[in-house]
Amino acid sequence: MEVRFKDRGLERLNSDARTGAEYPAGVVKAFRKRIQVIRAAPNEQVFYSLKSLHYEKLKGKRDHQHSMRLNDQYRLILEYDSQSETRVAVICSIEDYH
Helix, strand or coil: CEEEECCHHHHHHHHCCCCCCCCCHHHHHHHHHHHHHHHHCCCCHHHHHCHHHCCEECCHHHCCEEEEECCCCEEEEEEEECCCCCCEEEEEEEEECC
16 A cells, blocks of 8 residues: 655654654654555555554544554554545554543
């Protein structure tokens, strides 16, 4: 699956090891692993089968978004670009759920 980033900071966090001071080191490491998992997946159905990701569709005003666990406290928020011919995951944010 193709991956795009909504925020340049998240794109840098993925590609530059020197960035990410605003997040704990474990969250940055988990973020990079999740991006690899997303890129390797043919579609999002794979995420539902990987129970450790706790992949879920959000509700209410955010019903167009999905979340994926980075650790007990942080979640990766993503959505899908419906304008593209192929499935594209757009990484929106890393959020503290506590």
